[in-house]
Amino acid sequence: MERKINDTFLRAAKGEKTDYVPVWYMRQAGRSQPEYRAIKEKYSLFEITHQPELCAYVTKLPVDQYNNDAAILYKDIMSPLPALGVDVDIKSGIGPVISNPIRSLADVEKLGEINPEEDVPYVLDTIKILTQEQLNVPLIGFAGAPFTLASYMIEGGPSKNYNKTKAFMYAEPKAWFALMDKLSEMTITYVKAQTKAGAKAIQIFDSWVGALNVEDYRVFIKPTMNKIFSSLREENVPLIMFGVGASHLAMEWHDLPLDVVGLDWRLPIKEARERGITKAVQGNLDPAILLAPWEIIEQKAKAILDQGMESSGYIFNLGHGVFPDVNPDTLRRLTAFVHEYSASKLSK
Template identity: 70%
Template sequence: MVQNFNDTILKAIRNEQTTHTPLWFMRQAGRSQPEYREIKKKYSLFEITQQPELCAYVTQLPVEQYNTDAAILYKDIMSPLEGIGVDVEIKSGIGPVIDQPIQSLSDVEKLTPFNPYEAVPYVLDTIKILTTEKLNVPLIGFAGAPFTLASYMIEGGPSKNYNKTKGFMYKDPKAWNLLMTKLSDMTITYLRAQIDAGAKLIQLFDSWVGALNVQDYQAFIQPHMKRIVSEVKATHPVPIIMFGVGASHQMIEWQETGIDVVGLDWRTTIDEARNRGIVQTVQGNLDPAILLAPWDVIEERTRAILDQGLKSNQYIFNLGHGVFPEVQPATLKRVSQFVHDYSAHVKSTQQ
């Protein structure tokens, strides 16, 4: 482990006293950074992730630039799918595209078991480089949650309404359950391998699960999420964060899966989450669009979120979704400095 290791984010999750509020930004490595844009002129996303030294550089860069309290591994939630027999391409301006979507039980049955050491050894090599040589903060490993992965596999790409996905779920529960089981198997194996390689905490991105109501989440999704969390923690007890967009109506169901951190988007305040019964650490939740506003607006909105989060040690500052390409790196650096300074001042007066 690198000397002078900053474990503030882990302390916050454990409800221990910290000197400041920890923060990181979703999509903190990527399109808003000029250094990254230069790299992308030569390599695709998948090509970057398949070069461990280069991928480690991209992952580490925002930690150095913004002084964040965690790094998140640079890769895509689609990265492991080829390892179960799914051809996926990231198309510019579109996102993940799958030419042969899942349409039937027989399509699901063809999906093969996942071996991370054969399918994505470069991901694990990148983690080892980062955690043994580069980072002085915890590395967040991650995976796409089964519903979100299934939505791409069934729709064939991004969707606005997920009608095909939900239709598949409703009309063929047997095929749906098998798909969720196979994707859960993959996720458990994948996360364990990332932790073995050195990841100190995990985020599950169920980005599009907000398309479901609570009743359907409980029936079709929650049992599989409980299994993922319980089986990963049984052998690899590191903190697990859950995040989705427009999914605050499911937050209690998330909490019941056994996760450690509930990630909020900007639609729900921290006070609202606490009042609705969220007792775990909360992460969030500045609207990323506010980063395009003048600084006085950014500071006012950030302070308001911090004032709610700082009512508890169990709080991690983040955005309510990912950084936009148009956001200036200098703005993220300034937000980070403000969060650290303001929270340190508040915490010093609370002691």
């Protein structure tokens, strides 16, 4: 039986009025938490995600510590790729490294399909534990978007410029679109399994798609994203889009059948609204500010909240993820400030 939850985040994601601005943080689970660091001394990321009880604990920890309005499942965007036959390893200090990168249409055609109940049962079990036994806030499931996954699969690991990915996209369009089809089908199947298990919202991370210009996005990416979001609409949960350094694509995302446009810190919320974004917005404090004195954090957060609260449908978040140097007490204090300041403003 599912637990009764605080639905403030879900209502904001649907553009509804709320009594206060809900808040959660990307990469809120782990990284800066001492309890998580102790776990990481014993287990790798993949080992944690393969143990549902432990993974549920890590996912819930920031909700308990910071009083956030949503939890996001602790896992990596690479989690579903081994099911397709991708040999991926998360290397400390580097990130995902793939030993069999995509080089041709033949490589794409060798990729398999995902059966979530067989291939990632631990992910679904973690969701069930959280939503049926533990959380009093919504759980956000997520997936990596096809471009970002493809960038790792083609480059063989992290990249600063995505030259191989773009070259493959331009030079091998048939192979590129075949890869997009494979990854979009995987994403749809994987996400639907998450919502069936109990996830109450979904965020798609296209972390590195900002490397493309608008024209290339429209040709090579947008049809795939439209297919994904159109299919996920059937799940009747809020759908969020986010990428880094992708302000020039914000209106392209707004065109897609999704609910929330996630913004990094480069595009002010006010300017996003002026460009024509009428859907719910999520963001967008620069995470680097979390290392500044509290007076600066409060000043910057207040300015963002004032812009966000000009319209209903606003979720406070960072413009990217929490990083390890951030003091957990800072996030606890920031959450309390967002709740109190927004409640005082919205009650007038």
